[in-house]
Amino acid sequence: MTMFLIKKADVGKIAQELSREYEVYGPMIEKSSGQTFFDRVEDLAEINLAAPIPSNPPKAVVFPQMERILAYEYDRTKNAVKMEPDYRVVPKALVGLRPCDLAGMLCLDRFFMGQEFVDEVYLNHRKKMFIVTNTCITPFKQCFCVCTDSGPAAKEGYDLNLTDLGGEFLVEVGSEKGAALAAKLGLAPAGDPHLALKNEKVDKSIAMFEDIAVDSKAWISRVMNRVTTGFAKEEVWEYIGDQCFECGACTFVCPSCSCFNIADVSNPECAGCADRLRTWDSCSYEGYSRMAGGHNPRKPVEDRRNKRFFCKLSYSQMKKYLRPGCVGCGRCAWVCPGDIGLPNVVTYVRREITR
Amino acid sequence: MSQTLNIQNGKIVTVPEVATIEEIRDEIREVKTFYLSIDNKEIWNNFKYRSGQFIMCTIFGAGEFAVSLPPSPENDRFHITVRTVGKVTSALHALKPGDKVGLRGPFGNGFPFDEFKGKNLVYVAGGIGLIPLRSSIVHALQYKKDFGRVLVLHGARTPDDLMYKENLKEWQGFDGFETYITVDVPTPDWKGETGFVHTLFDKANLPIENTIAFVCGPPVMFNTVIGELMKRGLSDENIYSTLERHMKCGVGKCQHCAVGRTLVCTDGPVYTYRQIKTLGEEI
Numbered sequence: 001m002t003m004f005l006i007k008k009a010d011v012g013k014i015a016q017e018l019s020r021e022y023e024v025y026g027p028m029i030e031k032s033s034g035q036t037f038f039d040r041v042e043d044l045a046e047i048n049l050a051a052p053i054p055s056n057p058p059k060a061v062v063f064p065q066m067e068r069i070l071a072y073e074y075d076r077t078k079n080a081v082k083m084e085p086d087y088r089v090v091p092k093a094l095v096g097l098r099p100c101d102l103a104g105m106l107c108l109d110r111f112f113m114g115q116e117f118v119d120e121v122y123l124n125h126r127k128k129m130f131i132v133t134n135t136c137i138t139p140f141k142q143c144f145c146v147c148t149d150s151g152p153a154a155k156e157g158y159d160l161n162l163t164d165l166g167g168e169f170l171v172e173v174g175s176e177k178g179a180a181l182a183a184k185l186g187l188a189p190a191g192d193p194h195l196a197l198k199n200e201k202v203d204k205s206i207a208m209f210e211d212i213a214v215d216s217k218a219w220i221s222r223v224m225n226r227v228t229t230g231f232a233k234e235e236v237w238e239y240i241g242d243q244c245f246e247c248g249a250c251t252f253v254c255p256s257c258s259c260f261n262i263a264d265v266s267n268p269e270c271a272g273c274a275d276r277l278r279t280w281d282s283c284s285y286e287g288y289s290r291m292a293g294g295h296n297p298r299k300p301v302e303d304r305r306n307k308r309f310f311c312k313l314s315y316s317q318m319k320k321y322l323r324p325g326c327v328g329c330g331r332c333a334w335v336c337p338g339d340i341g342l343p344n345v346v347t348y349v350r351r352e353i354t355r
Numbered sequence: 356m357s358q359t360l361n362i363q364n365g366k367i368v369t370v371p372e373v374a375t376i377e378e379i380r381d382e383i384r385e386v387k388t389f390y391l392s393i394d395n396k397e398i399w400n401n402f403k404y405r406s407g408q409f410i411m412c413t414i415f416g417a418g419e420f421a422v423s424l425p426p427s428p429e430n431d432r433f434h435i436t437v438r439t440v441g442k443v444t445s446a447l448h449a450l451k452p453g454d455k456v457g458l459r460g461p462f463g464n465g466f467p468f469d470e471f472k473g474k475n476l477v478y479v480a481g482g483i484g485l486i487p488l489r490s491s492i493v494h495a496l497q498y499k500k501d502f503g504r505v506l507v508l509h510g511a512r513t514p515d516d517l518m519y520k521e522n523l524k525e526w527q528g529f530d531g532f533e534t535y536i537t538v539d540v541p542t543p544d545w546k547g548e549t550g551f552v553h554t555l556f557d558k559a560n561l562p563i564e565n566t567i568a569f570v571c572g573p574p575v576m577f578n579t580v581i582g583e584l585m586k587r588g589l590s591d592e593n594i595y596s597t598l599e600r601h602m603k604c605g606v607g608k609c610q611h612c613a614v615g616r617t618l619v620c621t622d623g624p625v626y627t628y629r630q631i632k633t634l635g636e637e638i
Contacts, residue, residue: 070369072415074415074416076454079454081373081457083371083457111608116607117606119367120369121367230635258610259610260603260604260608261611262419262603262604262609263418264416264418281611288611289600289611290601291440291599292440292441292442292443292444292601293441297636297637297638310616314616317616
């Protein structure tokens with residue numbers, strides 16, 4: 001593997017170079033709230049590689065919360081139909097992506113593009129993308145990526161991977177695109193001692209989970225076995241369902257949740273005209289499985305909760321993602337008003353807690 | 356080569372094919388049959404599908420819904436039979452011949468007819484449950500020599516709710532075909548059988564050995580019929596049904612039709628009862 005070094009003061013040059021060709025996205029600290037958000041960057045100086053894990057995953061970059069996939073006009077008097085798909089390929093660069101969020105994006109990639117049918121809408125978002133990951137040299141409070149094998153350092157899927165070594169960043173090249181960018185920047189080569197230093201940092205980060213990442217722990221493998229074989233008690237799901245507010249927040253902040261709804265939003269001035277919109281959806285909503293006519297095979301909330309955790313923790317879903325659906329970012333535990341983020345659910349199922 | 360309307364080189368294309376409504380026929384209350392043809396002649400001529408598959412139909416300005424497909428094109432005009440249940444199906448019912456709709460599909464697995472060769476086929480349909488089974492019945496009719504006895508048992512609430520009455524009469528005339536009809540609530544002039552559809556089993560001298568059963572209808576009827584079939588000794592792997600779910604994309608991406616660890620759109624809609632039992636969800 002090719003490796004380089006970049007001085008801390010110079011690390012902004014990566015985003016600068018990328019901004020010539022790409023729309024740049026990165027983590028920024030919002031001044032008013034002090035929260036980190038991963039979003040489109042207007043001022044490159046705002047990208048903050050030391051910022052804590054962003055409140056939102058980068059999912060919206062490849063899978064927007066709402067997007068038009070088709071616009072049509074049906075003129076009934078002329079009996080003519082005009083249809084236009086909405087595909088635009090915009091080159092996007094993600095700078096400072098956390099390893100868990102990259103793992104989540106790889107789940108989406110495998111789900112949307114790696115199965116029998118390739119989702120063209122997703123493909124167009126993903127087609128021209130440059131990914132710069134950022135190793136977590138210290139974990140954050142809610143992290144549990146060490147339990148889900150998705151951190152604290154990225155293993156695959158990046159173009160460049162940065163690791164803070166103190167005065168400088170180690171730059172690992174993961175693709176030809178990444179190599180070309182490193183060459184363009186004229187970076188100084190790095191050697192085995194630097195890699196050893198990175199590994200030391202990563203080991204130290206893992207060791208720190210015990211003291212820092214105190215909010216969440218998840219014994220994924222044990223629960224995966226139970227959920228896959230159906231050896232999880234009904235009463236546990238009911239207990240979990242009782243605490244669900246059906247708000248959908250867990251799905252919206254999840255880097256790997258991909259359910260969507262499709263709705264034709266018509267134009268009030270033209271009866272046959274509409275935009276076909278694809279929007280995020282959540283399996284926690286009652287209307288998720290309700291059919292025309294009102295029949296709902298999944299009316300009780302625990303039936304739907306069970307479904308979400310099945311998606312994250314079952315072996316059959318793992319076959320689609322080639323890894324567990326949960327990437328250990330801890331955001332669901334962070335936002336859930338009912339205290340049934342994934343780590344708690346794992347505990348409930350594992351210990352058969354029913355009240 | 357079958358033509359899938361919105362898959363090109365393995366990629367899902369979001370644009371539906373435009374089709375024209377050629378004719379509309381009233382079936383029963385709230386149910387109409389729409390005869391359609393796809394405007395692009397090249398696609399239309401290559402458009403093929405298997406019995407048991409379904410299609411996504413766009414009503415411009417209203418939305419899209421999933422609907423089961425008719426028998427294959429060699430022996431029937433392309434049509435969909437639809438009951439008004441919600442916003443989009445009501446918008447379809449308001450259309451006239453000559454109007455345009457959009458189509459995507461066909462999707463789903465279809466019935467594995469190769470596995471049924473040499474067997475008796477029993478169709479048990481409650482109400483409009485006959486619609487998704489009709490394509491399979493016509494297939495059996497076309498390849499009659501491949502099968503043993505073919506029985507169609509149809510139950511409906513009232514005589515006015517019986518589906519495809521003309522077809523049922525017509526099928527009765529074919530050698531080796533038997534049709535039995537019953538209603539729950541008879542009208543004064545009703546001369547046929549009364550009772551739920553499984554009460555016809557004795558009269559029909561229902562075959563059990565070497566037999567495949569297809570069951571489709573409302574959940575209550577479904578559970579009763581399956582219970583009765585199993586009691587008579589039919590194995591769960593020889594009972595087939597097609598499931599219905601809320602559908603959006605039709606190609607395994609939106610996840611709305613998830614049932615158990617399967618998706619109705621790509622793993623179904625045809626399931627054996629043995630599979631249905633393992634799904635662990637309401638039908």
